[in-house]
Amino acid sequence: MKIDPKKPADLSVQIAQSIRDAIISGRLIVDERLPSEAELSDQFQVSRPTVREALKRLAAQSLIRTQRGATGGAFVNRLSYQDAYSQQITTSTLLLSMNAVSFETACEARYSLERACATLSAERRTADHLATMRAEIFRQAQPGLTDEAFCASDVTFHRALVDGAGNPVLSYQLAGAVEAMQPLMNMITFTARSREEIIVLHNQIADALDRRDAAAVDSALVDLEAYTRKLALDVAKQRRKPTE
């Protein structure tokens, strides 16, 4: 492993890139220990702080983990679905909040993807997935639930629907779309009336999944999307005329 000492970017960027390439290409395999920081600074002919900055960059992406002590060091990390989920969620959330993505755009993306899962979920969902969904519907019907708690339950419900497809890659992709919507959803005030409507639709979805009726799931999701967009539109209207 060597780097170009003069040409383009900062040294720590180059070193991070070099190690990243080694991991992606498979020259460094999972759980393999990297040379110690002292050895790396020798190899790359840079100081230890520079090596450390490079390692911190990789750690921030969950590509390595570090451990102190005699047998410690930096190890190539197996990127778990959990790690990937949370990175995906952070990125998606920031992307939406920093780029002023409209509610309509985010909502459309989310429900399009979710409907893609629904067909598979109707086929493969287990009793467990259904039980989770029923439990969340029950929770959503509780009086005195805060809007945040209602939203959180909504996310759990939809994740169960997605997980029912039995495809972890799909679940990972959807995690971002569903969870990144949450800050936007939290701006909605859910009245008792609108909660009722949503629960009706949730029940339709659960019932349809129960009898493995993909078309009915899809149709209920379309209705749910339409209703969600209507709610958001009402909020926007209220904001424009706050006195009325």
Next chain:
Amino acid sequence: MKIDPKKPADLSVQIAQSIRDAIISGRLIVDERLPSEAELSDQFQVSRPTVREALKRLAAQSLIRTQRGATGGAFVNRLSYQDAYSQQITTSTLLLSMNAVSFETACEARYSLERACATLSAERRTADHLATMRAEIFRQAQPGLTDEAFCASDVTFHRALVDGAGNPVLSYQLAGAVEAMQPLMNMITFTARSREEIIVLHNQIADALDRRDAAAVDSALVDLEAYTRKLALDVAKQRRKPTE
């Protein structure tokens, strides 16, 4: 901004978390300049190298950018779709390669998502998207094209299809699914015969999009998925009996 000097994790992790929270919560807004490294080390009561490690973590996630010079410093970065794409692709690629995701699982996820876009794309695709797809089909028919170049063209084709939906959030979500498949696709040897088949299906997709026939696009995508899985299966068979 303060940190707990004794409790849980490393200082640079705490500092990074503290600044990250400030960005996500909106206390630091886009293009705002952070205090200089010297000022931050004063504020957090840590040394400059520690502050720098924290900043490098944030830079690795594209949350900040740094600039040298008199008016330089660290600035809150607007997470562009481009940045989000590339992070998404890196994460998805690693997730697939490190967790031995089967070709079937990845393929199913990809085509499920892609079909979700196709309906919207049939409605909204512009002449530009169609032109890109036709151009890529033409390229794919060129003799002497390497397998890698064929795959790359395939990715461009499918991205045009996805972009046709006119929803940047969808495009972002799909980027990971489509591009992360490429290393897996590269393991397939595309014979002249199989390229012909794929081009036929690509043409079906382009034609269907041309006349805005969502059902026909969907059907062609289903066929393409089935054919892709068949090709992968053949490769796997060949590997098991290399002498036959």
Next chain:
DNA sequence: GACTTTTAAATGTCAGACAAATGAAATTTT
């Protein structure tokens, strides 16, 4: 006024040191 030079501020890098954690080896105790 336009151009050049200087200067100050900021990040990037380096060197050397100490602190803290940690597992393994060496030692002592039972």
Next chain:
DNA sequence: AAAATTTCATTTGTCTGACATTTAAAAGTC
């Protein structure tokens, strides 16, 4: 001999202080 304890070497985490490099603005020059 086995178990518990201590020592010890290794490695990451952090600090201090310094120098190099970049950059834009201020000062100076024609």
